[in-house]
Amino acid sequence: MFLEVGNLDGLVVMLLLIMLGPAIILAIVGLLVLKKHKKTAKVLFILAVVYTIISFGICGIILTGY
Secondary structure: OOOOOOOOHHHHHHHHHHHHHHHHHHHHHHHHHOOOOHHHHHHHHHHHHHHHHHHHHHHHHHHHOO
16 A cells, blocks of 8 residues: 555655645746846745745644644
8 A cells, every 4th residue: 555554654755745846846947047037036036935934834733733
């Protein structure tokens, strides 16, 4: 089985992908756009940081069982 009761590795990987995946994609796109459009790249970097902070907060609350 993919996700058994004793083995929650798949769940941890899925949560990490949800928490960090979009932020990494935004940062990569920001790096690719940096040369031509500095203001757009700056906005993408800020969005990546804000997404990371919010996702760690929300998923952290879910993981602690609040």
